[in-house]
Amino acid sequence: MSDPVAAPADLALFMGLPAVDEGRATLLLALAQGFCEDVVLPLPASAKGVVLAAAARAYSNPQQNTAENTGPYGVSRTASVYLTRMERATLRRGAGLGGAGSVSVLAVAANAxxxxxxxxxxxxxxxxxxxxxxxxxxxxxxxxxxxxxxxxxxxxxxxxxxxxxxxxxxxxxxxxxxxxxxxxxxxxxxxxxxxxxxxxVGVAGPGANLPPWDYDYSTREGSAW
Structure with missing residues (x-):
């Protein structure tokens, strides 16, 4: 994991508390940051707010009862640290991936x-x-x-x-x-x-092996069909 983006003092300020348990806060912040890095890496500037929000939920909810509305459905969780769909979208937008992205670790093209x-x-x-x-x-x-x-x-x-x-x-x-x-x-x-x-080592960039933009998918020429 990369360097921490938030400290226990940040969590206390975020939650409006005079102080937090440093050991517990450090653990929850690390877990929250790890979940964020599973979505995008490196983390965008917006990640600090997401890390703090996820850690704050876990810190204030030791019984680990969580719920989130996802459209017409309600989702219940038992995990103390989690990211909402909105938070995942925030991370992706911050990394320039848009709402449909999942992980921002993309190969960077390089010559051998x-x-x-x-x-x-x-x-x-x-x-x-x-x-x-x-x-x-x-x-x-x-x-x-x-x-x-x-x-x-x-x-x-x-x-x-x-x-x-x-x-x-x-x-x-x-x-x-x-x-x-x-x-x-x-x-x-x-x-x-x-x-x-x-x-x-030579590395192919993202999309390097895709067909050209005007490729005619209605034909089977050159395909493995």
């Missing part, structure tokens, strides 16, 4: 980035992606040379990889925002070593 470190004095090496090897790369190759070698791979292609420094390999465009296998190196013709490491 790997590092290739060459420590050598002579010879050549090759980089391998999913079993396909580049042409030999000189031990003193530039970033442009490494990029050209990787771009020539049939499973990479021109414009889908950018190499900078010595060497940071970023997969972009057709290979962007997706997980890419870790490169391996063949240093058998090299006087030295080649080390490959993951800098960041």
């Amino acid at each position: 980035v790997q590092s290739v470190t060459v420590a050598a004095t002579a010879g050549t090496f090759a980089l391998i992606l999913d079993g396909v090897a580049t042409a030999p790369i000189a031990f003193d190759a530039s970033a442009a040379d490494v990029q050209a070698a990787l771009s020539a791979l049939p499973n990479v292609g021109p414009g889908n990889v950018v190499v900078t420094g010595a060497f940071v390999v970023t997969f972009v465009n057709a290979l962007g925002n997706t997980e890419v296998s870790l490169l391996t190196a063949d240093a058998s013709a090299l006087t030295g070593t080649v080390t490959v490491a993951v800098v960041s």
Whole structure:
């Protein structure tokens, strides 16, 4: 759970009490915040009020008898800490999800980035992606040379990889925002070593695999039907 958004003193002020039992208040606030984080994460600014409201209900109702009207129906609960539908909606609106959202933890699109470190004095090496090897790369190759070698791979292609420094390999465009296998190196013709490491894993953004907005759902073309 993230840092507390409300303290026992806040709960006392919220309830109009001179003081509250600190241990009990701390526990109820933590439980209320946990329920809020099950709805949205990170919590929006409006979460403090929701946390205090849920904790205050539990604090003032030790018998744990609760009821809520949901449209034409009445709902009774026995749990001491809970969120009403309105409070859940408040959290979602505060997080920019609108009323239909459920959880705000969405993947953030990211390109796969790997590092290739060459420590050598002579010879050549090759980089391998999913079993396909580049042409030999000189031990003193530039970033442009490494990029050209990787771009020539049939499973990479021109414009889908950018190499900078010595060497940071970023997969972009057709290979962007997706997980890419870790490169391996063949240093058998090299006087030295080649080390490959993951800098960041590629992540597809929300909706990345959805069909285009104008997709014709009346046809079965390209579907698994």
